[in-house]
Amino acid sequence: MTSDDLLRHHGDVDAAPGLVDFAVNVRGGRPPAWLRDRLASALDRVGAYPSAADDLRAREAVAGRHGCEPDEVLILNGSAEGFSLLPNLRSRKAAVVHPSFTEPEVALRAGGIPVHRVLLDQADGFVLHPERVPADADLVVIGNPTNPTSVLHPGERIRELARGRTVLVDEAFMDAIPGEPETLAGADGILVFRSLTKMWALPGLRAGYAVGPPDLLTRLAHNRPQWPVGTLVLEAVVACCEAPALAESEVAALDAQAHREALRAELAEFVIGDPRAPFLLLEIPDGERVRLALRERGIAVRRGDTFPGLGKDHLRVAVRSPRECLPLVAALRELEVRP
Incomplete structure (x- = not known):
C-alpha cells in the first residue's frame, strides 16, 4: 500500500x-424498527425534489437539539461530505491532531492545503497539548472522542485552540457517551461535524450535519450541487433529533x-x-x-x-x-x- x-x-x-x-x-x-418505518414512509416523497422547506425542517430539528439557530446548521451527506468540503475554507495551513480519523487530512491534501500533523503521545494517554499546534495554522482538526484512541478531550482544552483560528471537531461518536459531557456543538466560534452513521446504523444512507458560525458554513458549502441532500437523509436527521430518539x-x-x-x-x-x-x-x-x-x-x-x-x-x-x-x-x- x-x-x-x-x-x-x-x-x-x-x-x-x-x-x-x-x-x-x-x-x-441495522437501524431500529421505528427509524426504518420513518424512512419507509418518506419514500412517498422521493418523487419530488427536496425543497428549501424540507431543508429548513431538518436544520430546525438539529438547532433544537443543540440549542443553536437554524442558520448555524448545514445538513450533510455524512461527515465524510463535510471533510471533502474543507478545502473550501481556503486554509493557509491546517493542523490535524493524530492519531485520528484520516479522511480530513486526505481531503485537505487533495485540495492543495498544506497539512501539519500534531502527533499525540501514547505514553501520556494521547493527551491534547494545545501548545504543540503551530501558531501559523489557521485551521485545526481534532476528533472528540477520538477514533481510534477512544480518548475524550476536555472541551475547554479544545477551546484553547480556537483563539484566532478555525477549529473543526469531529464528534462522530459523541452521542455514544452518556450526557455528551464535552460536546462543543453550538459553542461560539467552533465548527462541529456530527454523524448519524454510528448510533443509528446508517452507513449506507450517509447522514450527518455541521454546526457552526453561519459565515463559516456558507464558505464550507460553496459550489455544492443543487439538492445536495436527499429526502431520506433529511427525514433521518429530523427523526434522530426528536426527543424519543x-x-x-x-x-x-x-x-x-x-x-x-x-x-x-x-x-x-x-x-x-x-x-x-x-x-x-x-x-x-x-x-x-x-x-x-x-x-x-x-x-x-x-x-x-x-x-x-x-x-x-x-x-x-x-x-x-x-x-x-x-x-x-x-x-x-x-x-x-x-x-
Missing part, C-alpha cells in the same frame, strides 16, 4: 462478509459504556489509555500476526497502522455486548497472546 492508500483504509475493508465484525463501529447492525441514544450510550468496561476488563493488559468511546485501542505484540490469525478464525478487527502515529501492533476493536465479545476473547486466549 502507498501512504495515500493507508490513509484511505477504513474498517469496512477489514470487515469482510461472513466475519464476526469488531472492525466497524456501527451499533446494532435522544432518549433512546442516551440509553444506548449507557449500555455501550457498560459493555466497554466489561471488554476492557477482559483485555486489560492490552488496552491503551482511558477509553471513553464504544471502541478500544489495543497494543498487542506481533499485532499483525494476531490480526491475521483472528481473521482465519472468522473475526475481523481494525488494523491500527493506517493511523498516523500508530503501528502494526495496534488494533482497534469495537465494543459489543459481553455475549458477542466471547468469540474475540476466546480466540485471543487460544492464541496465547501475552503483553
Whole structure:
C-alpha cells in the first residue's frame, strides 16, 4: 500500500462478509424498527425534489437539539461530505491532531492545503497539548472522542485552540457517551461535524450535519450541487433529533459504556489509555500476526497502522455486548497472546 492508500483504509475493508465484525463501529447492525418505518414512509416523497422547506425542517430539528439557530446548521451527506468540503475554507495551513480519523487530512491534501500533523503521545494517554499546534495554522482538526484512541478531550482544552483560528471537531461518536459531557456543538466560534452513521446504523444512507458560525458554513458549502441532500437523509436527521430518539441514544450510550468496561476488563493488559468511546485501542505484540490469525478464525478487527502515529501492533476493536465479545476473547486466549 502507498501512504495515500493507508490513509484511505477504513474498517469496512477489514470487515469482510461472513466475519464476526469488531472492525466497524456501527451499533446494532441495522437501524431500529421505528427509524426504518420513518424512512419507509418518506419514500412517498422521493418523487419530488427536496425543497428549501424540507431543508429548513431538518436544520430546525438539529438547532433544537443543540440549542443553536437554524442558520448555524448545514445538513450533510455524512461527515465524510463535510471533510471533502474543507478545502473550501481556503486554509493557509491546517493542523490535524493524530492519531485520528484520516479522511480530513486526505481531503485537505487533495485540495492543495498544506497539512501539519500534531502527533499525540501514547505514553501520556494521547493527551491534547494545545501548545504543540503551530501558531501559523489557521485551521485545526481534532476528533472528540477520538477514533481510534477512544480518548475524550476536555472541551475547554479544545477551546484553547480556537483563539484566532478555525477549529473543526469531529464528534462522530459523541452521542455514544452518556450526557455528551464535552460536546462543543453550538459553542461560539467552533465548527462541529456530527454523524448519524454510528448510533443509528446508517452507513449506507450517509447522514450527518455541521454546526457552526453561519459565515463559516456558507464558505464550507460553496459550489455544492443543487439538492445536495436527499429526502431520506433529511427525514433521518429530523427523526434522530426528536426527543424519543435522544432518549433512546442516551440509553444506548449507557449500555455501550457498560459493555466497554466489561471488554476492557477482559483485555486489560492490552488496552491503551482511558477509553471513553464504544471502541478500544489495543497494543498487542506481533499485532499483525494476531490480526491475521483472528481473521482465519472468522473475526475481523481494525488494523491500527493506517493511523498516523500508530503501528502494526495496534488494533482497534469495537465494543459489543459481553455475549458477542466471547468469540474475540476466546480466540485471543487460544492464541496465547501475552503483553
